[in-house]
Amino acid sequence: MKSMFALALAAACALALAGCTSSQAEPPPPSIGPLGLEQIPWEGGPEYWKQFPRADAAGWDDPSFFPIVAWYNGISSQEEVDFDKALGINTYIGMPASFDAAWLDSNGLYWIGGAINGTFNASTPSWVGYILDDEVDGRFEPEAGREHLAQLSSEVPEGLFKYANFTYMVLENDMAASDSQKYVNGYTDVVSVDKYWYTIPHCAAEPYRDVSLVPIKQESCRTASSYGQTMDALRQRDAQDGKLQPLWQFVENMGGTDNEAAFDGYIGAGPLRGAVMNSVIHEARGILYFNQALSGPCKGGNVFRMAQVHVGYCGARQVDAARIVNNQIHQLAQVINTQSLAFEFNARADTMLKVHQGHAYVFAMPVPGAEPGQLQLQLPEGISGRTVEVLFEDRQIPVENGAFVDSFDHEYSYHVYKVKL
Structure with a gap:
């Protein structure tokens, strides 16, 4: 997976009228964080x-x-x-x-x-x-x-x-x-x-x-x-x-x-x-x-x-x-305030993944233009939790085959999930 910083820099350089210098064209290599995932x-x-x-x-x-x-x-x-x-x-x-x-x-x-x-x-x-x-x-x-x-x-x-x-x-x-x-x-x-x-x-x-x-x-x-x-x-x-x-x-x-x-x-x-x-x-x-x-x-x-x-x-x-x-x-x-990890849970989900003190945290919303409804969120490898806690909502969701399903009733709906590593 290409670094998101590299993608952002490449897009910026393509749009710049003056282009980028050679030093700008060579972003640092991506770093690998918890769960073996690239860090944002x-x-x-x-x-x-x-x-x-x-x-x-x-x-x-x-x-x-x-x-x-x-x-x-x-x-x-x-x-x-x-x-x-x-x-x-x-x-x-x-x-x-x-x-x-x-x-x-x-x-x-x-x-x-x-x-x-x-x-x-x-x-x-x-x-x-x-x-x-x-x-x-x-x-x-x-x-x-x-x-x-x-x-x-x-x-x-x-x-x-x-x-x-x-x-x-x-x-x-x-x-x-x-x-x-x-x-x-x-x-x-x-x-x-x-x-x-x-x-x-x-x-x-x-x-x-x-x-x-x-x-x-x-x-x-x-x-x-x-x-x-x-x-x-x-x-x-x-x-x-x-x-x-x-x-x-x-x-x-x-x-x-x-x-x-x-x-x-x-x-x-x-x-x-x-x-x-x-x-x-x-x-x-x-x-x-x-x-x-x-x-x-x-x-x-x-x-x-x-x-x-x-x-x-x-x-x-x-x-x-x-x-x-x-x-x-x-x-x-x-x-x-920890560094995010790159992972696609579902192509129709707009997400952010964090790892903190033995747990993964998933922030999720629908992507632009997605119809409200249910989304299946596939968890990355290395997560052992069998249930996902939905923070601020007093409920839990079972994990089955490394994934869980939840509903997003509106375009602005969001959920924050916590699951044990």
Whole structure:
């Protein structure tokens, strides 16, 4: 089996206008992990954060830590802190100018951004990273955008990691591949893009036009699988320079469009959970929530806080769905933070395989375009367990002839399985 990193690099090189250098064309040979399976190339997991003194000191290298970020929020009381922590939020980008970093410092929470006031300084334990900017590729011509990012990057305080978010343009073929590659690889230690598949007008456009690096068919556009395909495309861009960085994923917790005329509804509770989990299956190392509803009947600048303070809030189901999937991720962080293994359980199953402390963990969803229903999942050789535990669902499934069968009722349905080696 060819290395997934090699495949990603080959795809990236084929799309690059300038091609690849000889050193880029020779990726490292695949490594073999547990069960004799090829390991999925990664940036290093928790160990990656050791190179950034502020994140390292804050415990980001702890295998039980997984960043889940609220995009623009506000904290003014311990009750608000406790609410956010119960949701599984542990990191923030965007706060009002009056915000006191002590709320984060005393509660084991983290900040990615600039020094918004005097409470943020070199001794602030919660201050771990710096966001260079948001959607530079959508607001600048490429050369000007690169100059802008280079200037911002030079101003980042010592010890902080650098993060930037881009639009989906860097994962499309309309922008020159060389420009996209430079954006993704030139300035950051962590990178993300935003594309809110469930709620943006794009999926319903007629005629439908897709120029994605990883093609998105219209019939499966507005599904959880599109979030995972976004991660695949971003990894292709990220691999183009021969080294990897953590990739994070944006998911809307209500809506992703600010165009009132184009509003077509909010993300559902099940799709929200599916979008997050499909991103994790496709190697997302962090989740960011677009925490605003800018169109439709349920507008608000801080969805999470509105769910706390308004009884009967119209986004309560979505916020509770975020709570559920976030806390599932936190419970499984030590598993998720291990290197994945390459294995095909079923051609119609979108899966991630981990091995941790004597057990195999299988994360599974339907592939893009698959009809909901039953799937048989064939286990790799070397697994001795006769039953599979379905985590978070209080049930077990027998293993017969090295395989088991389960139902996936919706395109966004996911299950996490645990089986003894």
